[in-house]
């Protein structure tokens with residue numbers, strides 16, 4: 001039952017919300033405005049639609065970096081990783097693996113699955129993507145998934161590989 005209900009630490013210099021005091025972060029060097037600087041209206045619309053979906057999940061924080069913007073509640077559950085003429089690449093994290101041909105790649109990280117999506121038009125951020133994001137926000141962003149099942153720190157001892165079934169990730173070349 002490792003649900004962490006402590007408030008996030010707020011960096012006094014840049015206002016970044018962090019799980020613990022003094023955690024390494026970009027500290028004010030990057031901003032959403034900076035990320036969007038020079039973007040055309042189509043790119044801004046893509047970004048805006050994604051932010052609207054995130055905002056629809058509940059309160060959130062942004063963690064802008066040089067080339068990406070992450071979104072977090074307690075932890076970073078989603079990110080805009082690329083924005084350009086080829087569309088917008090985002091990812092969101094879930095404790096389960098989705099099965100959808102819309103996803104261009106799914107990376108398994110321990111018991112988590114990082115779902116990658118490329119979107120060309122704002123309308124593609126539809127109810128289905130909204131539901132995925134809502135689940136990601138709740139389960140991973142708010143860390144609800146830790147309330148269920150075994151604690152995530154319980155790594156199998158060396159040599160107990162037989163207990164863990166690993167399947168090759170469903171890499172899809174969707175574009």
Ligand SMILES: [Zn+2]
Pocket residue numbers: 011012013014015016025026027028
């Ligand atoms: Zn800071």
